[in-house]
Amino acid sequence: MPVAVPAAAALALGLWGIDRQDSMWRDESVTYQVAHRSLGELWGLLGHIDAVHGVYYLLMHAVFAVWDGGLLALRLPSTVATALAAAGVGAIGARLAGRRAGTLAGLVLVLLPVTQQYAQEGRSYALVTAGVTWATYFFVRGTGESRGGWWTAYALTLGLACWLHEFAALALVAHGLTLWWSRVPRQVWRSWGIAAACVAASLLPLAVASAAQAEQQLGWLGRPSLSAWLQFLVISGVGVLLSRLLVRGLAGTASADADADAVALVRLSVPLLIAPTGLLMAISLVKPWYVDRYVLYTMTGLALPAGAALGWAITRLHRLAPAVRVLTACLLAGAAAAVLLPWSLSVRSPESRKDDVVAVAHAVEKSAREGDGVLFMPARRREWLLSYPSVYGRLDDLALDESPAASHTLQGTELSAEAIRRSILAADRVIALTDPPGQPLDPFAQEVVKRQTLKAYFEVCERTQVLGAQIVVYARPGHCVR
Structure with missing residues (x-):
């Protein structure tokens, strides 16, 4: 007993x-x-x-x-x-x-x-x-x-x-x-x-x-x-x-x-x-x-x-x-x-944890089109999609240098800041996965260039809040589909 x-x-x-x-x-x-x-x-x-x-x-x-x-x-x-x-x-x-x-x-x-x-x-x-x-x-x-x-x-x-x-x-x-x-x-x-x-x-x-x-x-x-x-x-x-x-x-x-x-x-x-x-x-x-x-x-x-x-x-x-x-x-x-x-x-509720990668993946799936670029801001948020290759595989990871498996890391390695900038500028639409508003921003060069390039050359088309995350759709000015 x-x-x-x-x-x-x-x-x-x-x-x-x-x-x-x-x-x-x-x-x-x-x-x-x-x-x-x-x-x-x-x-x-x-x-x-x-x-x-x-x-x-x-x-x-x-x-x-x-x-x-x-x-x-x-x-x-x-x-x-x-x-x-x-x-x-x-x-x-x-x-x-x-x-x-x-x-x-x-x-x-x-x-x-x-x-x-x-x-x-x-x-x-x-x-x-x-x-x-x-x-x-x-x-x-x-x-x-x-x-x-x-x-x-x-x-x-x-x-x-x-x-x-x-x-x-x-x-x-x-x-x-x-x-x-x-x-x-x-x-x-x-x-x-x-x-x-x-x-x-x-x-x-x-x-x-x-x-x-x-x-x-x-x-x-x-x-x-x-x-x-x-x-x-x-x-x-x-x-x-x-x-x-x-x-x-x-x-x-x-x-x-x-x-x-x-x-x-x-x-x-x-x-x-x-x-x-x-x-x-x-x-x-x-x-x-x-x-x-x-x-x-x-x-x-x-x-x-x-x-x-x-x-x-x-x-x-x-x-x-x-x-x-x-x-x-x-x-x-x-x-x-x-x-x-x-x-x-x-x-036993999703809110008991810091975030919900399932909700993130579903939100991205609804917003993304085949071949859209994706940015993880910061890079460690790539984890939000790694367990959902069916969603991640539809997107072009604009900052990725080596995949997690190839680089023997958890979330992969990223390109240099200048290479990331060129990759972003070659895209028409970008899905950005970011922390909720009010969270501290990483000061690293790759993260700074992501934020600056999107702000200077793209406009926000859609912003979706989910638990512990937000999904922001960017497009070239005048090309947002309302």
């Missing part, structure tokens, strides 16, 4: 609205188009950029080779991984706080809006969460038993999670803090140290490759904002508060074993919730690397004390009169639904 019920709930919620109203945002589009490249093209890409996602791209390449199921195939691995993560939380909770607490902890993880969001995301973060969660389960078993098999499973599982995204290695810091807080015997430290060293050693090739790509990979990031710090502090505070309530609620009222289990659960959960995010945000004050989804797996550290606290509260609720118990349960369930349902609906 602690494993099966959360897993079933995760699958049900993950499959609900999995197509997100037939939408896909640009990060998912990267997965989709890269996973459809040949193995040779994919290997060439990873030598230049995105090595950190290489194992995930290979997995998705295999998925599409077996079944090219569109958006469902793109997102289903994340849905299944979320079910595995929920099952892992249930197993940890049951081990440390009982079957009821484990079941509830798994369900808490499933119901968190951020979990539901990435359960339907064609990226690696749900898979990383599943890997770290089950590695944490093996960590719990290894600290309580002398069998070396648990530490082998720990090293293999966490190593795989790190290869899916190397910031999973920050879970090692959390686990080390748990051992220090728990004052475990030297033998446990030795076993964990060997396993941790194996994980670190296995990750070394990826770390070297991704370090060389760090500027391209993470150069767009800034230091954590005030809102990011406040979000981290609030979530950490909730986790600590739940942990304190759990320990205080059980102290003196439960058996010594239950009290010890609650303490063990807290010593596992609090470092996992706080340490990876806090460390990554602190590093990002010097070297900006932080994005909240990179440490999505820390939500396991929130779900565990929440589930155990709910289990304790239900036990207390049973002491009330039947009528009061039913009324209280109904009120709490209604309040939870009122809070969570709007969030659940929101993350």
Whole structure:
């Protein structure tokens, strides 16, 4: 029950609205188009950029080779991984706080809006969460038993999670803090140290490759904002508060074993919730690397004390009169639904993401004529059409030098500024794909010449706004078809 019920709930919620109203945002589009490249093209890409996602791209390449199921195939691995993560939380909770607490902890993880969001995301973060969660389960078993098999499973599982995204290695810091807080015997430290060293050693090739790509990979990031710090502090505070309530609620009222289990659960959960995010945000004050989804797996550290606290509260609720118990349960369930349902609906809408490449492709398809020129302003917005070759193939990409596959890049390489200018001037109609009004403009020479040439020699015929983008049709003066 602690494993099966959360897993079933995760699958049900993950499959609900999995197509997100037939939408896909640009990060998912990267997965989709890269996973459809040949193995040779994919290997060439990873030598230049995105090595950190290489194992995930290979997995998705295999998925599409077996079944090219569109958006469902793109997102289903994340849905299944979320079910595995929920099952892992249930197993940890049951081990440390009982079957009821484990079941509830798994369900808490499933119901968190951020979990539901990435359960339907064609990226690696749900898979990383599943890997770290089950590695944490093996960590719990290894600290309580002398069998070396648990530490082998720990090293293999966490190593795989790190290869899916190397910031999973920050879970090692959390686990080390748990051992220090728990004052475990030297033998446990030795076993964990060997396993941790194996994980670190296995990750070394990826770390070297991704370090060389760090500027391209993470150069767009800034230091954590005030809102990011406040979000981290609030979530950490909730986790600590739940942990304190759990320990205080059980102290003196439960058996010594239950009290010890609650303490063990807290010593596992609090470092996992706080340490990876806090460390990554602190590093990002010097070297900006932080994005909240990179440490999505820390939500396991929130779900565990929440589930155990709910289990304790239900036990207390049973002491009330039947009528009061039913009324209280109904009120709490209604309040939870009122809070969570709007969030659940929101993350299943196209508006929950930055843009929608499906909407962009459909808008371009309606506006474009065969042979029209197309410009991506900035060049990285070429991603909006790369997953739709039937639309992109009808257009003449005026700035493209080498295609993404040929150049071993994500969005291809572009001509020099002067060559782009000549290419634009040779066209009669141009479809420009740009960011919405008010967004900062790239200062690079190629981007400047695109804007200046269109302004000087063309007029705007049509402007279409879609989520996170706009499509502008340009033509020579007097040649717009109204």
